[in-house]
Amino acid sequence: MPPLADSPSAHPPLPRPFRLDGRVALVTGAGRGLGFEMAKSLASAGASVVINGRHAGRLEAAAAALAAETGRVVDTAPFDVADPDAGRAAIAAIAQRHGRLDILVNNVGARDRRPLKDFAPGEIASLIATDLVGPMLLAREAAEHMTAHRHGRLITVTSIAGQVANRHDPVYTAAKAGLTGLMRALAVDYARAGITSNAIAPGMFATETNAGLVADAAFSAFVDVRVPLGRWGRPHEIGAAAVFLASDEASFVNGHVLTVDGGQTVRM
Template sequence: MTDPTLPRPFRLDGRVALVTGAGRGLGLEMAKALASAGASVIVNGRDAGRLEEAAEAIRAATGRQAGTAPFDVADLDAAREALAAIVRDHGRLDILVNNVGVRDRRPLSDFSAEEAATLIATNLVAPTMLAREAAALMAAQGHGRLIFVTSIAGHVALPRDPVYTAAKAGLTGLMRALAIDYARAGVTSNAIAPGMFATQTNERLVADADFSAFVDVRVPLGRWGRPQEIGPAAVFLASDEASFVNGHVLVVDGGQTVRM
């Protein structure tokens, strides 16, 4: 019989989490899951109105309050101000889910140097700097979880998608480096690599019969991922049960990357 006095596993009560790019899609689903596990969640994005809707969706789904932090992750000064506000209001920051990313599927020959630099800045440089600021706060309190949302594109490549693939591979490398640099301060660093999920961003592809046929062949489970299936991965990596998991990429892709 389970001892009711023992803490339940995978609980995040008393923890404070910031999830970037959480206005919708996978970011919102991870924020909901963290809140359901007991964390005080702050959702980030550039659209304040959408963030309020996301916070309300979290409240409706979990019965817990959720805060908003509207800022552009590429604006380092704004990011610093937001992190300072979180610590001022909540006393700490325990979890950063670095989820913001943009996709631009084009051959390398179609990119100008400026366009490539912009994509890499958003997908790699911005989360690097945000992780630096968050890790300093976490190290000072002796506990933290850095969670990077990369992509299976950081491990395998599709044709005509080189700049995004390079940025996501770089983010995986960053995660592993931080797993070494901050471990002795009580801060772990891990990543989630989603595969093909039926998010709003992918609505056109989900509706495309030919592409869905490709998904059926390439994904051993034979379907798109459901957005809510990403949340438990974030909860696990943020929890005390993952205290010895460091420098790991948790692939959530229905087996796509292991199929020949």
């Protein structure tokens, strides 16, 4: 006797939420820090992950660590995101090897805290090339492959520096604000191809890059006052944001900045 129409056994089981099985992801700047943590979360959710960075040795060590922690093979793609030809070749190689590219996490960011008057024009151009132009071109290349499958997730890691500014940080702030604008433009341009474009804006996280500030008692006291949660972000706390935006559960989220800052940007 077949099950009644309204009985649980009459319906197929729902897929596990926030799973990325069968998806292929490229995470730039993933040799350490927040990029590493996002790559780990994506792999743990079932994605086939490729990590990028400029230093092949560091990437291989990171891939081994990710494999040990997630039980999944993680590929590496060492290249400089500021090199358009290298980025184009890397994305083509990923698509050829895996048959597709579903998720791009544009995470690389260089920072140079100095007053604008202290920058030579070439130094400004170099930072903008890494922080804004490189991600723009990678998104363009990735979207071409995503369009063929009518599915894709472009995830841009900006910063709360794209929303609020500190003294002596003009080039980075301008680039991150530019990335926010780029993300919104791509959300409009690629939506009909089944591609969403969103951003993650991290606040102050206790990463290797910020180790000196974390160890500075005076600065950590400032964090305690400025961040409503009263602490630094822990690197693993960024991963779920990437998984959500990459997942089918975020299929109608497009053109959004997901701020992960413990409430810092909403405090007076």
